[in-house]
Amino acid sequence: MKILVTVKRVVDYNVKIRVKPDGSGVELANVKMSMNPFDEISVEEALRLKEAGKASEVIVVSIGPAKAEETLRTALAMGADRAILVETEDAVEPLSVAKIVKGVVEAEQPGLVIVGKQAIDDDSNQTGQMLAALLGWAQGTFASKVEIIDASNANVTREVDGGLQTIEVKLPAIITTDLRLNEPRYASLPNIMKAKKKPLDKRSPADFGIDTAPRLKVLKTEEPEGRKAGIKVKTVAELIEKLKTEAGVL
């Protein structure tokens, strides 16, 4: 069984985001970019399934600018077998991403597609679900455990409000990954060198007949309100008094 993993190049999660002066989005010039953290978890899970003998090949795909090749090379250095870059300089919305990935799925015929639960730049949490709908496949979202039972079934444990829920999904299926699924490995230096020689296919959205023109328009982007400075109280009685009269929470 092949596993297809989607990986998105996003602003590194350690970077302090700055909103552009005109409010049209966040500043991307000279900002460190990395693989979306949920996608690192997806790559790790696919590699573990391959190492456990449940998968034969791990293919990674990214839709984005030429520089997304770096993100794909990171996944190859972690251990993925080959990569596909669907190159576009446009910002691609989740529906277009899902349609392009559907095209890749039709060409590659994977038994499992692993998608991050959300991209930390747009926080859409849409792509995996849209892809499942477009393909008419089962989906196990917010996965914290994945077990391949046999060629046609997998169990997915999902993080839900009240705790953990385990479902059985028919394969092929879409899985979206949550934080507690695993801890991704680091790529070793020899593997980073080897990854430079692994195959990377370059395609364009037009190869899949997809027009990536946006359907949404960002009206405004604002910085979150800064936190107000705290105060120190001298006694528990004063704390309770302030919680009652000033904060109004008691």
Ligand code: AMP
């Ligand atoms: P979103 O629906 O935008 O929050 O993204 C959820 C997941 O979809 C991400 O974690 C990625 O796995 C995948 N994804 C979204 N956009 C892209 C992209 N441009 N290239 C590759 N994967 C993507």
